[in-house]
Amino acid sequence: MIDQTLKEHDGITVKDFLAQYQIEQQVNIKKELRQLADENKIRIIEDKIYRRK
Numbered sequence: 001m002i003d004q005t006l007k008e009h010d011g012i013t014v015k016d017f018l019a020q021y022q023i024e025q026q027v028n029i030k031k032e033l034r035q036l037a038d039e040n041k042i043r044i045i046e047d048k049i050y051r052r053k
Helices: 002-008 014-018 023-038
Strands: 042-045 048-051
Touching: 002 023, 002 048, 014 023, 014 048, 023 042
Parallel strands: none
Antiparallel strands: 042 048
């Protein structure tokens, strides 16, 4: 789910990315983003999300 969105919108802001989800889902999405960043699958730079290539 997250990976597909990032393929389409590499460089999307965290705010815009989270806006795609219901408020109840955003907590889990934030956790997934942190996990992906910890696993070096994505980078978050200046509030923008980039996929690792």
